[in-house]
Amino acid sequence: MKNVDDLIESAAELSDRGLSKGEIADELNVSRETASWLVERAGGDSDADDREPGRGHRPPATDGPQDVHVDWSAIGEAGARLSSVGAAMADQLREHTHDVDVVVGIEKAGVPLATVVARELSSDIGTYTPRKHQWNEGDIENLTGGFSRNFAQVEDKRCFVVDDTITSGTTMTEAVTAIDEAGGDALACGVLVDKQGVDELEGIPVESLLQVIRVGKSE
Numbered sequence: 123m124k125n126v127d128d129l130i131e132s133a134a135e136l137s138d139r140g141l142s143k144g145e146i147a148d149e150l151n152v153s154r155e156t157a158s159w160l161v162e163r164a165g166g167d168s169d170a171d172d173r174e175p176g177r178g179h180r181p182p183a184t185d186g187p188q189d190v191h192v193d194w195s196a197i198g199e200a201g202a203r204l205s206s207v208g209a210a211m212a213d214q215l216r217e218h219t220h221d222v223d224v225v226v227g228i229e230k231a232g233v234p235l236a237t238v239v240a241r242e243l244s245s246d247i248g249t250y251t252p253r254k255h256q257w258n259e260g261d262i263e264n265l266t267g268g269f270s271r272n273f274a275q276v277e278d279k280r281c282f283v284v285d286d287t288i289t290s291g292t293t294m295t296e297a298v299t300a301i302d303e304a305g306g307d308a309l310a311c312g313v314l315v316d317k318q319g320v321d322e323l324e325g326i327p328v329e330s331l332l333q334v335i336r337v338g339k340s341e
Contacts, residue, residue, distance in 0.1 A: 208238025
């Protein structure tokens with residue numbers, strides 16, 4: 123994926139498949155606001171006659187939100203690479219404690235990484251589906267996330283939280299809060315890429331392999 127137009131096309135394809143804007147944000151590693159902009163951009167001018175079916179004419183994409191797209195598919199598509207990166211994330215998290223019961227992966231992309239981390243740390247694996255996966259418009263606070271019953275539960279467990287990226291920190295914060303409300307104890311968070319440069323969320327330390335730092339003014 124090389125430019126904004128590619129992202130717009132990908133957002134359109136995902137929308138056509140029935141994914142919510144929140145899920146599209148997750149798939150493209152962008153914020154919910156950026157996902158909305160991409161989907162709306164894909165619609166274009168409904169009066170154009172020579173457009174591709176389901177698409178309109180799009181003016182140059184120069185008015186988009188301030189965001190950074192992270193494409194880590196070169197890692198995700200190869201088991202050996204994913205295992206190596208997951209081992210590095212586990213090594214970072216191990217600095218906080220060797221005594222962890224459950225590694226909670228945030229759906230979707232955080233789960234493969236969490237699986238590797240859990241194996242490296244000899245712990246159980248849990249998964250959390252964030253409420254943004256249900257989101258299309260309006261107030262996300264009215265939606266509910268949850269832990270899958272097919273994996274380890276977090277009650278009375280010491281937990282690490284793992285995801286692929288931090289864009290705003292909202293999803294990771296939600297997962298930490300959900301663990302606390304379920305009777306667990308979130309000890310630390312680990313991500314592949316941090317787009318905000320955060321050291322902690324809700325008092326919980328955050329470890330990242332890569333940090334993205336914007337240089338220059340944003341309008």
